Amino acid sequence: MAQHQDAPGPAEAPYYHRVVTVPNVISVLRLTLIVPAVLAVLEIDERPVRALVLVALFSLTDWVDGVLARALNQRSRVGEVMDPVADRLGTVAIAVAASVVGLFPWWVLIVIAGVDLVVGVAGILRRSLGTLRVTRAGKAKTALLMAGTVLVLAGPAWNSTEVTEVGRIMVQVAAVLHLAAGVQYFRQALRR
Template identity: 80%
Template sequence: MAQHQDEVEPAESPYYDRVVTVPNVVSVVRFALIVPAVLAVLDIDERPVLALVLVAVFSLTDWVDGTLARALRQRSRVGEVMDPLADRLGTVAIAVAAGVVGLFPWWVLVVIAVVDVVVGIATLARGSLGALRVTTAGKAKTALLMVGTVLVLAGPAWSSPEVTDVGRVLVQIAAVLHALAGIQYFRQALRG
């Protein structure tokens, strides 16, 4: 559970207490993409290009909202909660769908789920929701997981098992980084 709007201090942002900001609209779009992306992944044998496009757009919106928050100086409390929530829900749902159709190793899903549940419980118990600061391991994990997932899905779309294999390697590296980042976020959550 990381957030991307940490480079602009709340006092510097007149948008901090606002709900409607450009980055938050992008996060809402990301939420809206979750169900169609999951359904497309589950139907990858019939429409592999659709699965690839929807997951790629979902992944891209993660970068876009953080970039816009910094560029427009629109860090907001709602964004601090909504952005990591959209990331976690979408990433886990897409990963589970990829696991169901045999594209993701199941151990990766177990690592992601266990880490997210433990960090989520610690965050809620300590009232740290939205207070976690992104770590280097968290950034690397997110980038590798998203790029790896897109490559895993690009394999069927491009009829290239080699591309899928490269994506699987990246996803497995991301799972290891996810565990490391999870330890860092767990410590942050306990500190409140």
């Protein structure tokens, strides 16, 4: 679980100690999208557009809350913790659902869940959750994973196996980057 590299310290950000900020509201929205998105992915054969829209909204809110936190200067400690938690919970839950319906290879789910579990346990034991700095590999992984997942789901919605295959390739590359980023986060957790 990581925070953005350019996050200021408490003295620099006027909203740092606030709970209710625009980005935090969007992170809460992302948390509320997880269950409907997962259920929609599990029912993708009946309602493929619904799955695509809900997962795309989930992915979009991850980008929007970060942009707004910086643009509005509303970075907060709550956001530093809630944003990666929402990201990890949603990503793993959606990956499980996509694996169950055969859209993701199982090894992708195992890598994503395994890395998150190891880094999460290390972060808890070292009391470093919410203090890890996002790495370039972590940012690239998140972008590829979310875009790839959307494309995997767009295939059934658009009746295009080619789009699904492009998405699968992106998701698999993201899983490899997730492993690399996980090693970096694990090292950070041990140093703190």
